Amino acid sequence: MEALKQLLKDLGSDAKLAAEYEKDPDGVMEKRGIPDEAREAMKRKDVDAVRRLSGLRDVHLINSTIHAHD
Template sequence: MSKFNQFFEKLGSDAKLLEEYKQDPQGVMQANGLNDNEVQAVLSGDGAELKRLSGENKIKEFLVVFINDK
């Protein structure tokens, strides 16, 4: 499994990581080994690129929604 897929699997099950992600998505993705292209695909919401990066086979989709009141 790629680091990309591993990260999002972990994000879905690790509450601490999710809280960190909510505060700094880009920084957390980079700290977990995602490369610049992967980070930009996530930040842009490019569905076709996300599907390609995930391996296009039985993709699991995760939607992270939060409101930052800062």
């Protein structure tokens, strides 16, 4: 899921996007084309599912938002 992978990286590096995500996670994920299964995992803050779905190993829950770093 390339869209999820990119969103996670962007949340880790773009403070404006992270703030927008905090206010409206569904809106951000919809704009980014995140599939339903990944949206649900993100909303549940299910780090293991997000890792599996994104293919990223370096995924973290920080300040109640899941993100990744390059």
